[in-house]
Every structure is written in C-alpha cells, then in structure tokens.
Amino acid sequence: xxxTRWSARLPGTQRQRRLxxxxxxxxxxxxxxxxxxxxxxxxxxxxxxxxTAGAGQGAGRGLDDLPVRxxxxxxxxxxxxxxxxxxRIAFVNDAYAAAFGPREPGAPARExxxxxxxxxxxxxxxxxxxxxRPRTVKSRRVEGRDGGIPGAVGGxxxxxxxxxxxxxxxxxxxxxxxxxxxxxxxxxxxxxxAERLRxxxxxxxxxxxxxxxxxxxxxLEQPDDLRVAATYRPGGTDAAVGGDWYDVIxxxxxxxxxxxxxxxxxxxxxxxxxxxxxxxxxAYARLDLPPHEVLQLLDxxxxxxxxxxxxxxxxxxxxxxEGRLAYASAGHLPILVxxxxxxxxxxxxxxxxPLGTGGWLHTSASVPFGEGSAAVLYTDGLVERxxxxxxxxxEVLEExxxxxxxxxxxxxxxxxxAMGITAEHDDDVALLALQHPVRTGHDAELFHxxxxxxxxxxxxxxxxxxxxxxxxxxxxxxxxxxxxxxxAASELVANSLQHGTPPMCLRLRRTDRRLIVEVTDGDDHLPxxxxxxxxxxxxxxxxxxxxxxxxWGSRRTPGGGKAVWCxxxxxxxxxxxxxxxxxxxx
Numbered sequence: 001x002x003x004t005r006w007s008a009r010l011p012g013t014q015r016q017r018r019l020x021x022x023x024x025x026x027x028x029x030x031x032x033x034x035x036x037x038x039x040x041x042x043x044x045x046x047x048x049x050x051x052t053a054g055a056g057q058g059a060g061r062g063l064d065d066l067p068v069r070x071x072x073x074x075x076x077x078x079x080x081x082x083x084x085x086x087x088r089i090a091f092v093n094d095a096y097a098a099a100f101g102p103r104e105p106g107a108p109a110r111e112x113x114x115x116x117x118x119x120x121x122x123x124x125x126x127x128x129x130x131x132x133r134p135r136t137v138k139s140r141r142v143e144g145r146d147g148g149i150p151g152a153v154g155g156x157x158x159x160x161x162x163x164x165x166x167x168x169x170x171x172x173x174x175x176x177x178x179x180x181x182x183x184x185x186x187x188x189x190x191x192x193x194a195e196r197l198r199x200x201x202x203x204x205x206x207x208x209x210x211x212x213x214x215x216x217x218x219x220l221e222q223p224d225d226l227r228v229a230a231t232y233r234p235g236g237t238d239a240a241v242g243g244d245w246y247d248v249i250x251x252x253x254x255x256x257x258x259x260x261x262x263x264x265x266x267x268x269x270x271x272x273x274x275x276x277x278x279x280x281x282x283a284y285a286r287l288d289l290p291p292h293e294v295l296q297l298l299d300x301x302x303x304x305x306x307x308x309x310x311x312x313x314x315x316x317x318x319x320x321x322e323g324r325l326a327y328a329s330a331g332h333l334p335i336l337v338x339x340x341x342x343x344x345x346x347x348x349x350x351x352x353x354p355l356g357t358g359g360w361l362h363t364s365a366s367v368p369f370g371e372g373s374a375a376v377l378y379t380d381g382l383v384e385r386x387x388x389x390x391x392x393x394x395e396v397l398e399e400x401x402x403x404x405x406x407x408x409x410x411x412x413x414x415x416x417x418a419m420g421i422t423a424e425h426d427d428d429v430a431l432l433a434l435q436h437p438v439r440t441g442h443d444a445e446l447f448h449x450x451x452x453x454x455x456x457x458x459x460x461x462x463x464x465x466x467x468x469x470x471x472x473x474x475x476x477x478x479x480x481x482x483x484x485x486x487x488a489a490s491e492l493v494a495n496s497l498q499h500g501t502p503p504m505c506l507r508l509r510r511t512d513r514r515l516i517v518e519v520t521d522g523d524d525h526l527p528x529x530x531x532x533x534x535x536x537x538x539x540x541x542x543x544x545x546x547x548x549x550x551x552w553g554s555r556r557t558p559g560g561g562k563a564v565w566c567x568x569x570x571x572x573x574x575x576x577x578x579x580x581x582x583x584x585x586x
Contacts, residue, residue, distance in 0.1 A: 077186065078162065080116075082109050083171055083179030087125055089113065090171070090179060099142065115142070116182070125166050125180045132178075134167040139191050142184075161191040208268045209234050212243075215275035220248045223256040224511035225320040225447070226434050229408030233421055233429040235266075235381070243270035243311070244379045244430035245278050249285045252553045253516050253565040254320045254509060257285045260332065260377040260432050261313035273309050277302065277355070281315070288555035291315045291328035292362040295352070299330065302356035311355045314377060318369060318434075321449070321507065325369035326558075328362050330355045333380060333394070336401050340372030340438075344402045346394070364558075374435040376401055376411070381427035382419055393419075408433040446512040448475065454493065454504035464493040464506050468517070471508050477515070481568060484548050485515055488566050491541040492519040495527060495564065514550070518565035526554045526562055 072079045072093050079093040080103075087109035097103065100115050109116055109125070116122055119142070124135050139161045162184040171177045212234065220228055230246045243263025251257055259281050263274045280301050284294045294315050302311055316327035316335065327335060327347060331354035334346040352362045369375065376397075383393030400418035404411045411433045421429055439447060450471045454460045468489035472482045489506060496504050500521030509516040529542045542564075546552050549566035556562050 078182075078184035080113065080182040081169070081179060082113075082125070082182070083177045085126075085129070086110065087113075087122070087129075087180065096184075119164070121164060121166065121182070125182070128166045128168050128180050129178060132168045134165060136163065136165045138163045139187055140164060160186055160188040163187050204267075208266075208271055211268060212271040212274070215271060215278060216245055217247055221250050221256075223248070223250055223254075223318075224513055225254060225436060226256055226318060227408050227437055228258070228432065228434045229412055230430070230432040231409075231412045231416065232431075233381075233416070233425065235425060235427050242266050242381070242428035243274035244381065244428040245274045246377070246430050246432045247278055247281065248432070249282055251285060251288055251317070252551055252567060253518050253563070254511065255288075256318045258316045258318065258377060258432060258434060259285075259313065260379065260430060261311060262332070262379045262428075262430070264310040264312075270309075273306055273311065276305050277311060277313070281313070288553060290364050290556075290558065291317055291326055292364040295328050295330045295355070295362045299355050299358060299360070299362070303358055305356075307356060309356065313355055316377070318436075320436075321509070323368060323370040324366045325375065326364050326366040328352075328364045330362065333378060333383070333390075335367075336376045336378075336394075336398060337367055337369065338374045338401060339368075340370070342402060344398045346398075369436060371436050371438045374401075374408075374411070374433070376415065376434075377432040379428065379430045381425070381429040382415070382421065382431060384427065408435055411435075443512070446510070448510045450508045452506045454496075454502075454506060456497065456502050456504065460497055460504070461490065461493055465490050467506065468508060472515075475510050477574060478571070481515065481570070481574065484568060485517060488517045488545050488549055488568075489519075491545050492517060492564055492566070495519075495541045496521045499523065499525070499527065500562070512570075514570055515568045516565060517549075517567070518563055520557060520561060520563045522561040524556050524560060524562050526556070527564060 072081070072091065075093060076095055078096040078099055079091075080089070080096055081091040082088060083090050089103050089105050089107050089109065089112055091105070092103045100113075103112050109122060116125075119137075119140050121137070124137065128135050140163070142160045142162050165183045165185075167181045167183065169179050169181050171179050213232070216232055217230075220230055222228065228248050230248070232244065232246070235242065243261075243265065245259075245261050245263075247257075247259040249257040249259070259278075261274070261277060261281075263270045263277065277298065280298060281294065284297050287294075289297075295313060298313060298315075302309070312329075312331040312333075314327065314329045314332035314335065316325055318325050325335075325337070329347075329351045331352065334348050334351070336344055336346060338344045347365070347367055352360050378397070380390065383397050384390045385393060397415065397419060400415055401411075404414040404418070406414070412431050415431060415433075416429070450467075452464065452467045454464060465486055468486045469482070472485045477485065485508075489508070493504075493506055496519045500523040502522055504519065504521045507516075507518045507520070509518070527542050529546055531543075542552070545566050550569045552564075552566035554562055554564045
C-alpha cells in the first residue's frame with residue numbers, strides 16, 4: 001500500500017498549516033515567491049533545500065510534500081488507521097507501537113487491536129464509520145504493553161490516561177474505501193492534577209463538615225414536656241459545607257428554647273461564624289430573655305463578628321404553663337405548626353431582617369402550642385429549589401408535614417424523603433421537629449399542675465405553706481423532698497411578699513423528672529443572690545433556695561412583673577410513681 005497517495009480529511013488541517021507557515025521563517029536573502037510553501041528547518045536551524053528528503057523522516061520537505069506515513073509517524077500521540085467494516089489495520093505509528101506493541105497490517109481490529117476492545121472503542125468506530133461524524137471519549141485509562149506509559153520517571157512505566165478521537169477518513173487508492181483514524185492524546189498529567197485537586201477539595205470539605213458537626217449539639221437536650229429531634233444534612237459531595245445550625249436549650253421551670261439558624265456562604269468560615277453565633281445564643285438564653293431581646297443582642301454581636309456575613313435565626317420559647325410557643329425571627333423562614341386537629345399553618349409574623357443589619361427593633365409573637373401540637377423549624381435548603389419559588393417549596397413541606405406522623409425523628413426522616421433530600425442535594429439542610437404529646441394513663445399521672453393566688457397580707461405565707469404541703473403529700477413525694485419543697489415555697493413567697501407587688505401566685509408543677517416551685521408577682525425587679533451579714537435580718541431567702549434546690553432562676557413575665565422559680569430533681573424511685581388525683585390540681 002502506498003500511503004503517499006492517500007489523502008486524509010483531518011479536522012484542523014488548515015489551522016495546522018497556518019501555524020506551521022507562521023513558525024517557519026524565510027531566509028531574508030532569499031524571499032520565497034508568493035504562494036510557495038515555506039521550507040522546514042532541520043534540527044540545527046538551517047533551512048533544507050526544497051524537494052530534498054531527510055533521513056527517512058521527511059525532514060526538509062514542505063508540509064504538502066510530507067508523506068502521510070511520515071507525518072503520522074512523527075506525531076507523539078497514539079495513531080492507528082483502520083479501514084473497512086471489520087476495521088482492518090492500515091497503519092499504526094511508533095508511539096502506538098511503543099505503548100501496545102507492533103501490529104500486523106491487514107489484520108482485523110477485533111483480533112489485532114485487543115486494547116481497543118477493552119477500551120470499548122469498537123462500537124464507537126462502527127458508529128463513526130456509519131454516520132461519517134467524529135466521536136470522542138475522554139480520559140480513558142490505558143495500561144499499555146508494560147502496565148503503563150513508557151518512559152516514566154525512574155525508567156519504569158505508569159498507568160496513563162488518553163482522550164481518544166475517532167475520525168472518518170476517505171482512503172483513495174486502488175479503489176475508494178472508508179476508514180477510521182484513531183487519535184489518542186495523552187492527558188495523564190491533567191487527570192492526575194484534577195484528581196489531586198478533587199482529593200484536596202474532598203479533604204477540605206471533610207474538615208469543614210467535621211467542624212460543622214462538632215459545633216452542632218452532639219446530643220439534644222430532652223425537655224420534660226416536649227419530644228424533639230433534629231437532623232443535619234450537608235450539601236452534596238461537590239458542594240462546600242454551609243453554616244446551618246439548630247439547638248435545644250432547657251431554660252428551667254419547664255420552659256424550653258428552640259433555635260435554628262443559617263449563616264450564608266460556605267466553607268470553614270461559615271461554619272466558624274455559625275459556631276460563634278450558636279455559643280452566643282446559648283449564653284443569651286441563660287438570661288431567660290424574651291425571644292426578641294435575644295435576637296436584638298445577637299444582631300449586635302453578628303455585626304461585630306463579621307459585618308459582611310449574613311445570617312438568619314429563629315428563636316422560640318415553649319412554656320407548658322401557658323401552652324404557647326413564643327418566637328421571634330431575624331430573616332428566617334416561618335415555623336410550621338400542626339394543631340391537634342391536623343391543620344398546618346405558618347407563623348408569618350415577627351420577621352425582621354437578617355442578623356448584623358442593625359437599626360431594627362425585633363418583636364415577639366406567639367401561637368398556641370398545647371398537647372397534641374407539633375412544629376418544625378427548618379433552613380432554606382429544605383424548601384428552596386433553583387427552578388421554583390421558595391413559597392412553593394414551603395407549600396410542599398406543609399402538605400408533607402400534615403401527613404407526617406410518628407415520633408419527631410420519624411417525622412424528620414419522612415420530611416426529608418418527601419422533599420427529595422438525597423446525598424447529592426446541593427445545599428445544607430437543618431431540620432428540628434418538636435411535639436407536645438398527649439399523655440394518657442400512667443404517663444398522665446406523672447404530670448400535674450397546682451396553683452394558688454396570693455392576695456397578700458400576713459396570712460399569705462402560712463396559706464402558701466399549707467397549700468404546698470397538701471399538694472406535695474397528694475403527689476406522694478417522700479418526706480425529705482416534701483419538706484424541701486415546702487421550705488422553698490415558703491422562702492419564695494416570703495421574698496415576693498417583702499419585695500414584690502400584687503398580683504402574686506404560687507405555682508407547683510410536677511413532671512416525670514422534676515418538681516418545680518414558682519412564684520410570680522407584679523414587680524419587675526429581679527432578685528439576686530447575695531451574702532447576708534450576720535447582723536442582717538433579711539437577704540437569706542434566695543441563698544437558702546439556691547442551696548437546697550437543683551437549680552433556680554428568675555425572669556420578667558410578658559405582661560409585666562417577674563417569676564422566681566426553683567426545681568428539684570426527682571429520685572428514680574419517685575420519678576415513675578404516679579400522684580394521687582384529687583384536690584392537688586388547681
């Protein structure tokens with residue numbers, strides 16, 4: 001076969017000719033005539049005489065005079081030329097022979113080119129031959145004859161990657177035939193660099209996810225009156241972790257704070273800002289402030305941490321005595337509340353701008369949340385999609401939440417499935433579910449409330465002691481716990497009578513884990529614990545309460561005034577013992 005007589009229609013030929021003509025400089029003393037092909041230079045930079053051949057390589061010829069065999073033979077890429085329906089070998093260049101070994105011309109590719117079969121290129125070559133259109137497959141791994149690419153560092157071989165392009169060609173000779181030119185360009189270095197980049201990004205993401213998870217609660221606090229569960233899903237493997245977070249904080253006296261937030265942006269920086277905000281929220285929650293005051297403090301802190309970082313937050317407080325959920329929002333999505341009858345509605349009020357904007361007075365609102373109610377707090381990754389409005393996502397979540405039954409963890413899992421959250425989801429998702437269960441039977445006997453209005457006067461203290469003694473006796477508390485509860489009620493009432501103003505109320509509450517004693521009055525000055533001097537006749541009440549109780553605290557009430565409370569942890573022998581029913585409930 002005479003390769004010099006073939007004419008190959010290869011893509012990019014005209015561009016290659018222009019580049020070659022631009023790269024070869026003409027001697028100034030012998031300018032080339034117009035339209036002539038520039039002469040190639042030899043390895044010493046001297047121009048060769050036109051029309052003379054180099055030592056078997058075609059050096060010194062013009063590009064139009066260079067035989068196809070020599071042209072393809074000098075290409076460093078792998079080149080194979082086949083023809084006919086069974087792809088018989090017409091030519092393989094030196095680079096191809098070095099990688100896979102020499103090939104016998106005329107043999108069919110299925111037998112003589114097993115490497116193409118392993119790479120899955122034969123069906124592609126059939127398609128190219130039928131359609132007359134080139135096809136490309138990228139980054140195929142090639143082991144080569146010696147297990148890799150010859151000439152690797154150290155004198156050995158290494159696995160390589162090639163991009164294969166199959167191009168149809170017309171072979172003109174003794175009879176017109178169609179063939180396929182297989183051209184393989186090595187991309188090993190690019191693939192290895194891309195893999196190193198992927199490994200680096202994966203490690204950075206794993207570090208950010210580890211940081212994010214370490215800053216989230218390792219175990220949620222479980223309130224007495226609520227059942228809660230939360231889940232966090234980082235974005236897909238190609239997305240950097242964000243700054244979503246949640247928290248559950250027990251405030252004392254049976255009250256619980258529920259928090260969810262989202263720091264915009266991704267990576268370690270967003271996770272670090274999230275950690276600072278979450279820590280600040282827990283510190284502010286200990287002050288037992290209303291939700292809007294907590295967000296007001298957090299707003300100023302967010303501006304100090306990073307004025308360019310946008311964050312949203314929703315802070316809610318559940319009070320079992322009032323049966324309501326008070327909340328305030330800084331640019332966050334509304335809470336979804338499911339009433340006992342199954343109706344789902346949003347809390348659209350009290351939504352201010354995101355944290356860090358400043359100059360905004362946040363306000364609180366509340367919704368009923370008694371026994372049988374449930375709610376979900378969530379971040380935008382759960383409901384926001386690129387091809388739909390976020391309100392549509394919230395509507396879908398409402399429908400899913402209306403039918404999501406079971407405990408809070410089951411609810412979280414069902415909502416994630418209903419919203420299509422998978423491992424490939426491109427945004428972080430934080431979800432917090434809570435329920436106020438309806439207790440019946442034995443469990444109902446472990447939760448009781450009793451209250452006594454105090455009208456003031458000298459008779460209020462003995463009435464409070466008698467009331468507390470009767471209630472604690474009916475709740476079947478042991479003598480030691482009974483006496484401690486009566487003493488705490490007496491001291492708190494005495495403190496309120498001396499420093500507070502009417503109306504006053506003594507409230508006793510029993511859960512399955514603790515006894516809570518709380519006194520409210522109309523004065524908003526909060527008491528503080530101080531060291532009384534030996535000659536002082538007062539100032540020891542709060543110190544006594546703080547000494548005998550497991551915890552104590554005080555807060556301002558929404559309608560004005562304050563509440564001072566303490567609580568006692570129930571022994572294991574008492575926590576599961578039901579109280580007798582009767583006059584103990586007021």
